[in-house]
Every structure is written in structure tokens, then in C-alpha cells.
Amino acid sequence: MTIPLPARIGLLVVLTTGFYTYVGQLVPQKEVQPPQETAIRADLTTADMVTVGRQIMEGKGLCFTCHTIGKSGVLRFPDLDGVASRAATREPGLSDVEYFAKSIYAPDSFIVPGFNPGMPVINKPPIGLTDQEILCVIAYLQTLGGTATVTLQTSHRYYTAPGAIPPAPPDEKAEPGEKLPLTLPPAQKGETPKAPAAGPTPGKKGEV
Ligand code: HEC
Numbered sequence: 001m002t003i004p005l006p007a008r009i010g011l012l013v014v015l016t017t018g019f020y021t022y023v024g025q026l027v028p029q030k031e032v033q034p035p036q037e038t039a040i041r042a043d044l045t046t047a048d049m050v051t052v053g054r055q056i057m058e059g060k061g062l063c064f065t066c067h068t069i070g071k072s073g074v075l076r077f078p079d080l081d082g083v084a085s086r087a088a089t090r091e092p093g094l095s096d097v098e099y100f101a102k103s104i105y106a107p108d109s110f111i112v113p114g115f116n117p118g119m120p121v122i123n124k125p126p127i128g129l130t131d132q133e134i135l136c137v138i139a140y141l142q143t144l145g146g147t148a149t150v151t152l153q154t155s156h157r158y159y160t161a162p163g164a165i166p167p168a169p170p171d172e173k174a175e176p177g178e179k180l181p182l183t184l185p186p187a188q189k190g191e192t193p194k195a196p197a198a199g200p201t202p203g204k205k206g207e208v
Pocket of ligand 1: 057061062063064065066067076077078079083086087090100103104107108110111112115116117118119120122137141
């Protein structure tokens with residue numbers, strides 16, 4: 001018995017489609033997920049921050065694309081093992097927290113001896129960690145040879161934690177409006193440069 005031609009073609013189509021469908025299923029399906037967002041809750045303890053900081057360094061911080069922990073030999077990037085014990089003495093006057101903050105927000109302002117510049121600014125795109133995420137990263141870095149002390153309320157020179165008293169801007173004290181009335185009544189302002197000897201001196205003497 002011969003199979004009619006249309007049926008043979010139909011069968012061929014079904015078998016071919018079936019074969020390719022089968023092969024297609026064998027190819028591993030890779031699902032690309034956006035980097036996991038780590039929500040930083042305001043009530044994280046320092047210990048929580050250490051855990052979160054490590055996750056950030058493995059994930060969206062991309063730190064381990066360059067850095068290692070506990071690798072020796074000829075390295076392109078500084079190994080971070082024991083970095084906390086070095087951090088406090090890297091730059092005179094900078095605590096470990098300040099040094100870590102500086103190496104993350106302004107990596108090129110201090111170059112670890114023996115290495116080349118090349119670390120990205122971590123709070124800017126493409127990495128773009130938030131100030132809170134960076135505090136968690138600092139907490140983890142502190143555990144590498146030291147003890148984590150930072151909290152989410154810790155301020156440093158690149159970040160003022162909410163609720164912390166911000167350092168007074170340096171030029172605020174130099175405002176002329178504050179200074180002048182202490183020495184000269186406003187009316188005498190214009191006269192001062194013309195007659196410094198005769199005019200204001202008796203007035204000043206009287207005041208003192
Ligand atoms: C593209 C590679 C690269 C990436 C990504 C990178 N770094 Fe670096 N990092 C460097 C280089 C290069 C240096 C040394 C030069 C310098 O001091 O800036 C360095 C230096 C450091 C130092 C100073 C180490 C010391 O011994 O004083 C710290 C701390 C640091 N990085 C932390 C981080 C953290 C945390 C991240 C992730 C959030 C990160 N780095 C991501 C390349 C990188």
C-alpha cells in the first residue's frame with residue numbers, strides 16, 4: 001500500500017517540526033534577571049549591614065570582578081584580605097571609615113602603593129550604589145581584619161546621615177552681615193576707608 005503524496009508531505013512537515021521543537025527544548029534556556037535589588041531597611045543592625053554589604057559586593061557592586069579576598073602573588077587589584085587593619089593607617093588623619101568612604105567615592109584621590117588607578121566611582125553609574133548601600137559595604141570591609149562599627153546613622157565626609165547634625169558650611173561664619181555690626185555701626189560703613197585714622201578711632205576707643 002502506498003501512502004498518498006499529500007499525506008507523505010504532511011507527515012514530513014509534522015516530523016520535521018517535531019524534531020526541531022525537540023532540539024529547541026534541549027538548548028539550555030538562560031533567563032537574564034536584572035541585578036537583585038537589596039532593600040536597605042532603616043533598622044538594619046551593624047551585623048545585618050555586614051551581610052547585606054557582602055551581598056552587594058558580590059552583586060550589583062561588582063567588586064569581585066576586580067578584587068579578591070585572600071589571594072596572594074602578583075595581583076592587578078589590591079587583595080582585600082585584612083584591609084581593615086590597613087585602612088586606619090593608609091592616610092594620616094583618616095579613620096578606617098573615612099578611608100573606606102574615600103576609596104569608594106573618590107577612588108583616584110589615593111592610589112594604593114604598587115597599583116594603578118582604575119577603580120570606578122562606586123556611587124556613580126554604571127554601578128551607582130546608594131549612600132546606604134555603601135555604608136553596608138563599609139561595614140563588611142571593616143570585618144576584613146577588624147570589627148564593624150558603622151550603622152546607617154554613621155556620617156562621613158561624603159555623606160551626612162539623615163538626622164545627623166550637618167557640619168556648618170565653612171563660609172557661613174564669614175558672612176559680612178554678621179561681622180560688621182560687631183565693629184562698626186552700619187552708618188559709618190562708607191566713611192571707614194576714607195578716614196581710618198580720624199573717624200572711627202575715637203569711636204572705637206569709646207566703645208572699648
Ligand atoms: C574595575 C576594577 C575595580 C572594581 C570593580 C572595584 N575596584 Fe576597588 N580598587 C581597584 C583598584 C585598581 C584599586 C587600587 C587603586 C586605588 O587605590 O584606587 C582599588 C582599591 C580599592 C580599595 C583600597 C584597598 C587598600 O588596600 O587600601 C578598596 C577598599 C576597594 N578598592 C574597595 C572596592 C569595593 C568595595 C568595590 C565594589 C563596590 C570595588 N573596590 C570595586 C579596582 C576596582
